[in-house]
Amino acid sequence: MDARNNVATSLAVLAAMAVVLALASRHFLAQYRADPIVAGPGVARVVKLSTYAPNIRGRAVDTDVYVLEGARPGGTVLVLGGAHPPEAAATMAAVVLIEQAKVAQGRLFVIPQTNLSGFTATPAGLGWPEGYTIRTPRGPLRFRIGAKVSNPVHQWPDPDEYVNTGTGARWSGEQGRDLNRTYPGRPDGYLTERLAYALLELIRREDVTLVLDMHEAPPDRPLINAMAVHPKGMSVAAEAILNLELEGIKVRLEASPPNFRGLSHREIPDHSNAIAMLHETNLPLHGALRGRATEAMILTAQDEFLVYASRSGWTGTTHPPEGVPIEVRTGRHLAMLYELVKALTSQQPQHAFAFESAPGYQEVVRKGLGAFLRMPGESPNGQ
């Protein structure tokens, strides 16, 4: 082969690579496009989380905090969605509150995408969809799914072993990018530790009374349709769960283990005046015992392999063949919040909290999520 042929072949390969890279980078960059979250009429202001911790200003974890204020003073409540981005119903419950809820007494802080970095990349090699679409009467709305942990582009390299220096807990290296391993965080640590620290700074400076950290877990894990609670919050959680049971919603109450460290429901109450609870609904997506990960699985939690596994006794809960629609899972998170604030108000009247209006469980299940989501650009009072 002569030199001219070599040059031509090299140029052709380079050109082909440029085309592939251009197409791939478009795909990767699309994961950075913000989701359609619209401040509703109850939102008084939106601030960046870095307001409480300048070390994350402008970084990939500097997420939006929506503040809803009642006319009467009372307790302060913080609701976290998207601490683990793939857990879609947790994000959706936060978005429904931002777009529809109004507060009568107290203050409500809502963070829909708590680990914002995690929303920017799906995990490699798992074949997950990139997002899911919620149909509304005014058109489809697309939301990202991301990964459970911060994007490695934002926090790299992982250590061989992640040691949470605040608690002494040791995890595999990748777990240092899981927000729910890095509490109480450090102001100058790994990026995800800085995020945990910023959340605790918000909780301390705003004197938050109650934190609800919303999650979803696969049925092959023990904590499904359950809530993990620190001893400081046990009586408020127990009253809420009893009242939910009267409404036909069953939730298992789990005491937060004292030696399982680095998690929100353990470290937030240990490092602030707040009580905190972690509430889980059912999503097969990030478990090991499941079929193909599809967009439909996110929306319906339907999975024939899990039905078989649960019939064989391999899951903590029985997985229904019809799945658990995202409306039911979102509604469970909302119903839990409403009962928690009622229990808080009855047990700690100095921290009373009341909604003026907010979509209820039955309403969300009956009308579908699309009825409660706003279109981008829509005015807060527009319908």
Ligand SMILES: [Zn+2]
């Ligand atoms: Zn989770």
